[in-house]
Amino acid sequence: MDNSIAEYWNAFAAQELIRPFIMLAGHIKISVDGNQWCVLYGENLQDGVAGFGDSPEHASRDFDVSWHAKLPATPIRPVKPTFSVQRCAACDGTGRAYYDDSTPRGGNYSSERSCNICGGHGTTDVQP
Numbered sequence: 001m002d003n004s005i006a007e008y009w010n011a012f013a014a015q016e017l018i019r020p021f022i023m024l025a026g027h028i029k030i031s032v033d034g035n036q037w038c039v040l041y042g043e044n045l046q047d048g049v050a051g052f053g054d055s056p057e058h059a060s061r062d063f064d065v066s067w068h069a070k071l072p073a074t075p076i077r078p079v080k081p082t083f084s085v086q087r088c089a090a091c092d093g094t095g096r097a098y099y100d101d102s103t104p105r106g107g108n109y110s111s112e113r114s115c116n117i118c119g120g121h122g123t124t125d126v127q128p
Ligand SMILES: [Zn+2]
Pocket: 088, 089, 090, 091, 092, 093, 094, 095, 096, 115, 116, 117, 118, 119, 120, 121, 122, 123
């Protein structure tokens, strides 16, 4: 056998031997789940690692992929503001706001005045 071919097969065999499915073979359950083969490491699908496929071979390859899969990213926790003031949401930081006022005759008109929420500063205090 050509040396390079021997090396190829050695490398291939080594790769096969370190497959998660092979390494964990003694701890893995193989079963039929619905219309698919299921390879499972662990107590159940929720807490364990599983692979599915049309054949045990396909399921074992899928298991290898699952073994290297990362958990979905955890939601980012809201970051507490490090500043003591924030832009006033009521007037969008302008300090000015429109208010509907009643006329003596019962009609309404809109007038621009200092924002009631921030007192015209455009910012509101934040409790860090
Ligand atoms: Zn405001």
